[in-house]
Amino acid sequence: MIKVEQLAKRYADVYAVDHISFEVNQGEILGLLGPNGAGKTTTMRILTCYMPATSGTATVDGYDVFRDSINVRKQIGYLPENVPLYPEMRVKEYLTFRAKLKRVSYRERKLKIDECIEKCRIKEVQNQIIGTLSKGYRQRVGLADTLVHDPKILILDEPTIGLDPNQIRQVRQLIKELGEKHTILLSTHILPEVEMLCGRVIIINKGKIVAMDTPSNLESQLKGGSNIVLEVRGNGEKIKNALSSIKGVKKVVWHDKGEVNNFAVEAEKGMDIREDIFSNIVKNNGVIREMKQVVVTLEEVFHQITTQEQEVIT
Amino acid sequence: MISTGTIFQREINAYFLSPIAYVVIAVFMVFSGYFFSVMLGLTQESTLRYSLAYTQFILSILTPVITMRLFAEEYKTGTIEPLMTAPVTDFAVVFGKFLSAWALYNIMIAPTAFYIIFLAWVGSPDYGAIIASYVGLILMGGLFVAIGLLVSAVTKNQIVAAVIGIVALLILLVIGLASTGNEGWFYSCLSYIGTYDHWDTFTKGIIDTRDVVYYGSFTALLIFIAVRIVESRRWR
Numbered sequence: 001m002i003k004v005e006q007l008a009k010r011y012a013d014v015y016a017v018d019h020i021s022f023e024v025n026q027g028e029i030l031g032l033l034g035p036n037g038a039g040k041t042t043t044m045r046i047l048t049c050y051m052p053a054t055s056g057t058a059t060v061d062g063y064d065v066f067r068d069s070i071n072v073r074k075q076i077g078y079l080p081e082n083v084p085l086y087p088e089m090r091v092k093e094y095l096t097f098r099a100k101l102k103r104v105s106y107r108e109r110k111l112k113i114d115e116c117i118e119k120c121r122i123k124e125v126q127n128q129i130i131g132t133l134s135k136g137y138r139q140r141v142g143l144a145d146t147l148v149h150d151p152k153i154l155i156l157d158e159p160t161i162g163l164d165p166n167q168i169r170q171v172r173q174l175i176k177e178l179g180e181k182h183t184i185l186l187s188t189h190i191l192p193e194v195e196m197l198c199g200r201v202i203i204i205n206k207g208k209i210v211a212m213d214t215p216s217n218l219e220s221q222l223k224g225g226s227n228i229v230l231e232v233r234g235n236g237e238k239i240k241n242a243l244s245s246i247k248g249v250k251k252v253v254w255h256d257k258g259e260v261n262n263f264a265v266e267a268e269k270g271m272d273i274r275e276d277i278f279s280n281i282v283k284n285n286g287v288i289r290e291m292k293q294v295v296v297t298l299e300e301v302f303h304q305i306t307t308q309e310q311e312v313i314t
Numbered sequence: 315m316i317s318t319g320t321i322f323q324r325e326i327n328a329y330f331l332s333p334i335a336y337v338v339i340a341v342f343m344v345f346s347g348y349f350f351s352v353m354l355g356l357t358q359e360s361t362l363r364y365s366l367a368y369t370q371f372i373l374s375i376l377t378p379v380i381t382m383r384l385f386a387e388e389y390k391t392g393t394i395e396p397l398m399t400a401p402v403t404d405f406a407v408v409f410g411k412f413l414s415a416w417a418l419y420n421i422m423i424a425p426t427a428f429y430i431i432f433l434a435w436v437g438s439p440d441y442g443a444i445i446a447s448y449v450g451l452i453l454m455g456g457l458f459v460a461i462g463l464l465v466s467a468v469t470k471n472q473i474v475a476a477v478i479g480i481v482a483l484l485i486l487l488v489i490g491l492a493s494t495g496n497e498g499w500f501y502s503c504l505s506y507i508g509t510y511d512h513w514d515t516f517t518k519g520i521i522d523t524r525d526v527v528y529y530g531s532f533t534a535l536l537i538f539i540a541v542r543i544v545e546s547r548r549w550r
Contacts, residue, residue: 048399051547073401080399084392086324088331100320101400145396 001026001153001183002047007056009042009207016042018207019056024153029179031198031215032187033302039207040187041081044157047185048078061152074102077146077182081157083138087131091122091141094130095148102149116144120174136167143174154178156186160193172196191302203302227294228265228274234286236261242280248273260289317402321410322417325384329418334383338376339422345372350429360437362429363517366447369426370513373419373451373458374487378479380418381462382472384411385544389470404545412463412537419455423448443519450516453529454509458483460536467543483509 002024009017017039024030032040045051047058049069057064063071086094095113104112117123120140125133130141139159146154159175160168175197178184188194194201195215203211203218211218232239240254243263248271255262267273274291281288329335346369353364388394397407433439462479469475490508493501505511512525 045395050395050399070401070403073399076399078396078399080392080395082392084395086328086393087391088328089324093327097320097324098396098400101317101397101402103316103401 002058002060002185004043004047004058005056007043007046007058008054009039009046009051010054015207017046017053020204020207020209021056022202022209022212024183024185026183027179028199029175029184029186029197031194031201032185032204033189033191033194033201034187034204035189038204040204041157043204044078044155044185044187048076048155049073074149075152077149077151077154079142079146079154079156079159081161083142085130085138085141085145087129089130090127091130091133092117092126094141095144098145099148104149112148112150116147119147119177120144121170136163136170139163139167139171140174143171143178147178152183154182154184154186156184158188159186160188160190168193228267228277229290229292229294230263230265230277230281230288231290232261232263232281232286232288233259234261234281234284238284239263239281239286242284243277246273246276246280248276315406317406318410318413321402321407322413325411325414326417328383329380329414334380335418335421338379338418339425342372342376342422343425346426347429350426360433360439362426362433362439362444362447365429366451366517367514369451370454370487370509373423373455374483375480376422377419377455377458378462378465378476378483380422381415381459381466381479382476383466384415384463385466386469386472386475390472398544398547405541408463408467408537408541408544412459412540415459415463416456419459420452423451423455440519443517446519446521447517449521450513450525453516453526453533454513456533457509457529457536460533460540461486464536464540464543467540 004023005021006019007017007021008015008019020039020043022030032043034040042051046053047060047065049065049072052066057066059065060072061075063075065072089097092113095116096109099109099113117126120143122137122140122144125137125141130138133141143156143159146156156175160171163171172193175184175186179197186197198215201211201213201215201218202209236254236256239261240252240263243249243252243265248268249265250268251266253264253266265273265277274293277291278288346365349368349372350362350365353368357364385394388397398404430439430444461482462475465479465482466472466475469478486507486509488508489504490510490512493504493508494511494514496505506528512528515522515525
């Protein structure tokens with residue numbers, strides 16, 4: 001649905017988007033993940049024809065964003081960051097204006113608007129002035145606007161930013177429901193959101209794509225095996241050797257604190273060595289005070305990739 | 315064209331939902347009424363000609379106040395982004411906004427029709443001159459609005475848009491006024507560029523094609539430039 005090739009955007013000497021290529025397939029929810037200033041918004045603005053690329057091409061549903069801009073815009077529902085709305089208008093009035101602007105025919109208009117109001121759960125505020133609405137409602141009015149012409153593709157720029165936890169949950173639920181009918185490209189820097197919503201993630205940093213995969217694959221790829229943290233009472237030296245001899249152990253780090261020893265054991269990918277550790281320590285007269293498997297979350301993956309830390313988390 | 319209508323409708327509503335329209339209309343009526351009564355008392359002539367000469371000055375100050383929000387507000391609040399990513403052409407947006415501000419301008423000057431009724435009551439005015447004056451007023455309004463629109467399209471700040479608009483209009487008025495009656499190509503150039511002479515012909519009751527062309531072409535040129543400015547965001 002969306003095809004981006006070697007897309008670049010340069011401001012003075014800095015590339016905000018540095019020759020990126022990716023594709024969004026029909027029906028998928030793709031997450032664009034990155035720290036602030038990574039180039040997410042710029043990428044989206046290029047895709048929605050708000051600004052041009054310095055070089056490279058992007059096509060949306062077969063239309064080029066530069067040459068066929070009007071046709072591209074007809075296919076897209078775009079929710080900009082911070083959801084700019086006209087504060088003096090009433091919700092329904094605004095949606096009617098947007099529907100007209102997006103050339104929804106007179107006959108369908110009323111039906112479509114009511115449908116969006118229903119879907120985004122803003123029925124109770126439909127006659128309110130937008131300026132008086134809370135952030136959560138504004139967000140949903142923005143979403144209703146993106147849906148009003150029934151676009152094939154939704155482009156959502158940080159759709160849950162600035163909402164309270166309940167509102168975040170509601171908006172996420174809504175996006176999930178929308179994902180059944182529309183192709184969605186969304187950007188965020190909130191990680192659990194990506195894990196919950198997206199089928200695929202692109203991690204972008206300083207304008208470059210640094211990773212592109214499913215959230216679970218990214219996690220398993222990057223953790224490079226599981227880590228187990230131990231606190232053991234007993235002879236440190238002996239236990240360390242015992243741990244090192246277990247099959248599948250890659251590295252053992254030992255912090256000697258006298259009576260109590262701390263260990264960090266790194267195992268090979270896909271190996272569960274917790275039971276072996278237990279029996280080996282017991283054999284060497286150690287007492288396990290604590291054993292914890294460290295699960296690498298997407299958050300850590302993100303942190304690692306974007307800060308380019310090489311060492312493995314212990 | 316449909317989207318021009320949509321934008322026009324929204325902008326007009328926005329004017330009347332905010333205090334701008336009412337404030338501008340009220341201020342205009344106070345000053346135009348004052349000049350009308352003073353000039354009528356001084357000249358004892360049943361004509362609008364003298365009071366309208368001052369009206370141009372008031373309009374130079376009030377029209378930029380009407381137009382200042384057109385683009386500056388959208389840039390500031392970010393609403394320009396959803397607007398320009400909807401399937402509308404840049405021209406439709408600019409022209410719709412132009413028409414709405416021009417419409418408000420015409421609504422603003424409409425209550426002056428009361429002065430004509432008053433003149434008809436106390437004397438026998440020359441209706442031809444009055445009709446020509448109004449044609450001139452409306453055409454001049456188009457030019458004033460186009461200047462304000464252009465200024466608004468280059469800044470995020472409404473105050474800046476208003477101030478630059480007022481200064482630009484006053485310069486146009488002053489160069490026309492100062493060079494009228496002077497000899498030489500330099501002064502005749504200035505008085506052609508300035509709005510004063512063209513406007514003066516209308517108040518005398520003459521609808522001259524040259525003046526109509528002056529206002530029409532100047533307005534069209536400015537709208538064209540405004541479209542390019544709005545569009546330029548796409549090339550940068």
